Amino acid sequence: MESPGVRRTPALLATPALIGFAFLLIPLLALLIRAPWRGIGGLLADHQVLTALRLSLECATCATAVSLVLGVPVAWVLARVRFPGMALLRALVTLPLVLPPVVGGVALLLAFGRNGVVGRLLDTWFGVTLPFTTAGVIVAETFVAMPFLIVTVEGALRSSDMGLEEAAATLGASRFTVFRRVTLPLIGPSLLAGSVLCWARALGEFGATITFAGNFPGTTQTMPLAVYNALETDPEAAIALSLVLLAVAVIILAALRDRWLRRGGGTL
């Protein structure tokens, strides 16, 4: 008698599912309950908070742009090119997904720090040093967030119809034209989904940023760092700042998830 669209949840799944939902949602709820709603307006008008928020949004957007330029080609190579050691390479470039961000920050220092393997050359040849600069924040966020884009786009490329690409090629399109006119539109939804995930991850980045880029208001202090600092002296402010970050992330994820993440595939 049940309508085919409605499925009853088996009791054995319902209980752990309920506990699971509660476990994930209670901390968020606690944040809402304990939030100093009355003072929140004044807090958000605080110059330093606005600076941190603006820096966060700008850096996350830049990191997403860099990820698109570098990450889409990486995803294409991982999905289309066959060569020995591919599996290992794929594992290595997606390592930041599971690496503790602080470890990522240390690795970045050893690579791109003033005394780092590559950073030393940057310093002596161009006089460029990345730590303690806004560019350093973007580097740290890109390192941590780009794999989210790569994984999503690679999944879409694998599941997309290669027949269309082949048809375009037989009709005389060059390889890059095929990529631009056929492949990219095919994976459009996943590209967007991957960018959003990448952006959201960059926005929340803390460990690699504070380790590699340092913490200075206006230059490298993003919202997560401001939250951590506020917790030391003014827990109420930390709660309010957390809410802002949470709201931005939830709005973006909720608006895009149903529309794009399910279609188009993608492994996330």
Added chain:
Amino acid sequence: MRARVAVVGALAALTAVSVAGCSSSSSPSSATKSSGASKSPSAGASASKSAGVSGTVTVFAASSLEEAFGTIAKKFQAANPGVTVKVNLGASSSLAQQVNSGAPADVFASASPTNMKQVVSSGGASSSTNFVKNVMEVAVPPSNPGHITSVTDLAKSGVKVAVCQPQVPCGVVAATVFKNAKITVKPATLEQDVKSTLTKVELNEADAGMVYVTDVRAAGSKAKGVVIPADINASTEYPIAALSKAPNSAGAKAFVAYVLSPAGQQVLSADGFEKP
């Protein structure tokens, strides 16, 4: 259908087991880096060998106490067989917050009276005792890329200076030194605690860092110190307290007594701390 039920049941059981397993693995057997009990017979002599001390003593200590309290923990364990000391290091302000939110700590050793006051005023401890003081020094990388020879060099443009953020004691004391020296320093970064400030110097990313004398000494060959003249230098006093809600009250009192004893003070002065 039955197979599916069995799988779900097994999964649920597995989850329960794994959760239980996770929570039990954080029990006292997981030793911290300071509790590698080396039982040297000479250690501690008879200082504060109070009877009835056993179990684990959890000490929340300012990160600048890392080396000194590591040594003291070992000596205290040697003097009190059966006792394990776990030292949790961090910024004094964070530790005070953790103690006030009910972290199961026995002893709190703060790098500033301000953070201790927060604990005492909220009933976390009834009183505290200042046990050492620490003065500031400028740490520079061994190659000294910023050519720093005095604290006033930190005000020069282009010099990358790492300073503790103003919320933590080392940041407050550093600000006092700058004020005394009548200089304006624009730091490249505000670090969470004195150890991360020192790390930026050790990695040669910062040209100079405002840290304590004891940190420069602990850094060994990885950093050099530029002494700040006594007339402009500033210091912070370190209070210690056995906490009112200490799970191991006897252990807490014994550990505090040991730190205040001549044996404890000897370790501290060997690491560069001064008498309060």
